[in-house]
Amino acid sequence: MEPFGYRDERLHCEAVAASKLVAAYGTPLYVYSAGAIRGRLSELAGAFATLDPLLAYSVKSNGNLAVLRLVAAAGAGADIVSGGELYRARLAGIPGERIVFSGVGKTVSELAMALREGIYAFNVESAGELEALNELAIALGVRARMALRVNPDVLSPTPHHYTATGHSTTKFGIPFEEARALYRHAGGLPGIDVRGIDVHIGSQILDVAPFQRAVQRVVELVADLRADGHRLEFLDVGGGFGVSYTGEPGLVPRDFADALVPLVRPTGLRIVLEPGRYVSGPAGLLLARVLYVKRMAGKTYVITDAGMNDLLRPSHYASYHRILPEHHDPGRPEVVVDVVGPICESGDFLALDRRMPHPEPGELLAVDTAGAYGFSMASTYNARPRAAEVLVDGAQHHLVRRRETYADLVLPEVELA
Ligand SMILES: Cc1ncc(COP(=O)(O)O)c(C=O)c1O
Incomplete structure (x- = not known):
């Protein structure tokens, strides 16, 4: 409709x-349109149903509480990048166990707030953040479920360079070559519970190929991480799924799933998706x-x-x-x-x-x-x-x-x- x-x-x-x-x-x-929000969430969830998807709606795209309540009612979760977005998501009834926390500059008070809410995962973007998270978790007597956001060094064809985030010369993620060593370090930290791996390559991407390239790289790393003894549970492919602004075809969930599911399914990992624009834009x-x-x-x-x-x-x-x-x-x-x-x-x-x-x-x-x-x-x-x-x-x-x-x-x- x-x-x-x-x-x-x-x-x-x-x-x-x-x-x-x-x-x-x-x-x-x-x-x-409430109907459009519901419909777009259910299309995405349906397309990825075989991978037990967690749809973590990206609150930054539209964080109105009424929109978030529709997300909560659809059984979806939230991708947040600040304490304010966590506040909004929780207020709208999105449970902590359906929330992932992304972003390069999480403050200590934001990390503590999210630890108290028992969120699904922190997508950690630096060694410094990992240390801060570990110390806080120990102080609070909990273990922080986390993934590293790896930078796959994939160039994504976004309409504006401000929204490309998957290449090596941005502030986002952990350099791909350093990720394995940092995972090893994380695995030895008492406050840290290594659970997944995360990637996000940009926004308004209409082509499935860059997503495939990024996921392929991550899947290779998954094998190494398992060899190192990490017990991974999820693979977060981020957001960025493009929509039609000019009348050009937008990304079709079924095509997107056809491109990604064969890559992810052999890993046995649950998929996390962080769609923002795809849900709220149109x-x-x-x-x-x-x-x-x-x-x-x-x-x-x-x-x-x-x-x-x-x-x-x-x-x-x-x-x-x-x-x-x-x-x-x-x-x-x-x-x-x-x-x-x-x-x-x-x-x-x-x-x-x-x-x-x-x-x-x-x-x-x-x-x-x-x-x-x-x-x-x-x-x-x-x-x-x-x-x-x-x-x-x-x-x-x-x-x-x-x-x-x-x-x-x-x-x-x-x-x-
Ligand atoms: C980490 C992360 N996840 C998800 C999104 C959502 O992107 P989009 O609205 O293009 O789906 C963004 C947007 O910048 C992001 O930075």
Whole structure:
């Protein structure tokens, strides 16, 4: 089921008209489809069913509690990268034993918090982190279940180099050649319980080949680690599964599974997947209103009430998002425009040189595939309160984060007497 589409020429999310949502909640407005989130989780889980998958949804992509509650209800877990994400995941009812903790810079207090929650695994990214984890676990009288995140030195074809993380010249993971020795060391630490191996090569990858290359390398290492006496239980292949932004085919779970299952199954290991964008990206869009249309130096600017503070991806990663009119009118002439926001930066845009039906002031536009790294990367830059978020489930709609107010903007500030 497609979560968004036109009925009688008007854009709908599931059974609810976008215009109705805007009338109730205003713009800019993030709209998420519960059905799409459930469906995408179950497709992935189904494709990997033979490998007893732990689907650890990547909270960073969209950490709204309502989204996380859907994840929890689907029996999935969470991939977290901070104490704040752990807090969110637990609050939404995701049990500790379904949580994996990734990230290069976990603080001592974050490690302690996760140890107390009894999480499934720490994906350790440095020798220093391993020592800190061991000491804390001893102090707390527990053993930390862990994997090393190995850097497979695989170049992944991500649309922007900021989101490629599997090559040797990034800050991520343990150099492949050093992993075996560090595992040996970890195996001798009393606070450490070596359980798995982890890899994550980047984000928005549409080709299965780099995943295969990375997993192949890791599987070779698994044999060495077993020879060294480690009793491994899981193989975490990370996230990064690509979705369709431009109309190109997204990654199909069945194809992805066909490529990876034959590599993993002989190891007998359980698979952990950390999908973020795959689950939340196509399940969300951002509704904005056109404020003004102006022409300057031969260009047409469509100025909307959503800007880079609401959706950073076009500006930060030069990302492409389809822009859909709320009212689909096939007779409307097309123009080439820049769709820009109100922020005082030339980098504040949602789309550049985009051919689209001529937008009129006052009309609604939808930025497609904005459910991942949309609200979660939003800021209050230019003192703009952050947008509201709505979850649609069939014909029901629920406000799941109210629009921020001006008072919210200054709430944490401490005024000097
Ligand atoms: C360790 C790790 N796992 C999973 C993800 C999720 O990636 P995606 O949203 O592309 O699936 C990321 C994203 O950066 C990550 O760093």
